[in-house]
Amino acid sequence: MNLRIRFRTFFIALLIFVYPLTADADATYKWRLAMSWPEGTPILHNAARRFAENVEKMSGGRMHITVDAPGRHKSALGIFDFVRIGAYEMGHTASYYYKGKDPTTTFFTTTPFGMTPTEMNAWYYYGGGLELLHKIYARHNIVAFPAGNTHIQMGGWFRNEIHSLKDLQGLKMRIPGHAGEVVEKVGMKPVNIPPGELYTALERRTIDAVEWLGPANDEKMGFQQIAPYYYTGWHEPGAELHLLINKEKFDALPEDLRTIIAVAAKEASLDMLSESFYRNALVWGRMREEHGIHIRTFPDDVLQAFKKANDELLQQVANKSPVAREVIESQRVFLTKAKEWSKITDQNYLELR
């Protein structure tokens, strides 16, 4: 046997056996994630970034995810469509931004007077919430996972103190979504103004009040300087953000990567809740000492009016859509039990501590 033939045989064998193995080891995925948050937004950008990093590490580099901010993809509120059509494989956003696409998506983020973060997680992972989320997003060719929680949000900054429902009449407030509809029903004027113009709008009395996120994000907006009445929260008791994934592309992944994504999203959910709590607690500790902020809770007649308006709106949505009814009912049934348990545990403990 001459050397040439020997080498040729050797390389043919090499190709036959190495090709399928290297093909498998090389099955890397370079995916892109579009997030709703501007580059560097405290807490929110971090949740998207650590999700991507964990997936890369856990997959041993087989899945690399590039995170794009609106500065690049130009559509902070277009994540749902990006993912649906596959322009981006993934997105990190708030489900309730897509109320116009599907009214049911709202309640996966939060519901006024609804569940706290702990209650929300109990509902998602044990009370059937995740199944409903999957069912509803599947209709849009999307797989969604909870992937970040803002913790209980404050009710907003007001220029003047609110003594009764009367004081809210005609008051202009930046408050979007379902909560905006609630305050409108009781006589307020909800408006939407781009973040960059909020301070000036408040200063020039284009608006009288604004709700944003929490101290860690609000402080640098400067609201406390001109609207020193800081009201406690009722409308977003633990807004959950979501990871959206193009369903066809997700379903085509091997099982290990699908599990890696699901677990990394759940990790991001806990991590962002922890970071939200931590940063807000720290910044609040400083703010309450440095500025003359007055903490207020809405008077009882205001809260009752908000509750009534909220119940009526939920009923309207439920009447229009059987799937929305299913989600609203599932949350309502669980919350009835959850409230009793939270009362003798979380609430009681915080009161006696």
Added chain:
Amino acid sequence: MNLRIRFRTFFIALLIFVYPLTADADATYKWRLAMSWPEGTPILHNAARRFAENVEKMSGGRMHITVDAPGRHKSALGIFDFVRIGAYEMGHTASYYYKGKDPTTTFFTTTPFGMTPTEMNAWYYYGGGLELLHKIYARHNIVAFPAGNTHIQMGGWFRNEIHSLKDLQGLKMRIPGHAGEVVEKVGMKPVNIPPGELYTALERRTIDAVEWLGPANDEKMGFQQIAPYYYTGWHEPGAELHLLINKEKFDALPEDLRTIIAVAAKEASLDMLSESFYRNALVWGRMREEHGIHIRTFPDDVLQAFKKANDELLQQVANKSPVAREVIESQRVFLTKAKEWSKITDQNYLELR
């Protein structure tokens, strides 16, 4: 070239190229995890099991973890040593069981009048808690991760109502650990009795009170039938369980598996908190209707006495050990800020909802 030589060349090539690739793909780890919980314990066993399953799936089967209950390894409270010496690669247990080995381990589980689960997670992941946990466990050749939370535990079942501190004098109660020392300081007699004998002990008045876990685990113990005064919690406001791993073996793992373990543990932490809340809320909803249970909060003089005793005990531990002082101080500093934030968010929201 004859056929024999051709085949021989082919198989040599095959071996040369396939061997390193299969060897790599074959680098599987068959690890064993010893848990403190009896087979099938609601919530607790599930946390250990889902951790193992997620690791197996995320690693594409490269890491298989067998979960052993005390029925097999015979030492529910010996997990720390099993893992330290490497008899088991991993354990799932409560850090405060190992107070005798290292008094500092106690506070990683919970501290009376201390942090709620959300506060605890904020401290672990953003307030330096995880770094302290790693630092202290490294001294014992162990890597520890938070991996399950029981949610806020109730204060226990009492045969008789407690009207003042006087009523606690000489009262025998099953309450272990640091909280046991607290109640002892105010005049009670803490005792430890194996779970299987608790009901009889309570029935025969060997003990007057018992704290266990929460409705989902307590109901089948039957305590409500003979001790109908159910007191709200103060001593375990969100006990965090831990995954313990032999440090040498953990450090020798490739990076992807180390990350998979860390992320799966964090997922188990959120998942168990969610399951604890869900099951307790559901069982409590039924129990409070079916049984004549009286919910009570300890009177103010009792709570003040518990607080004082707890503060003194923490001071004693801190005086004896500089590392324990570091943990206690780190928690105290964060909790001072966390309390103010929880007051205007969680507590306020639960009160107005």
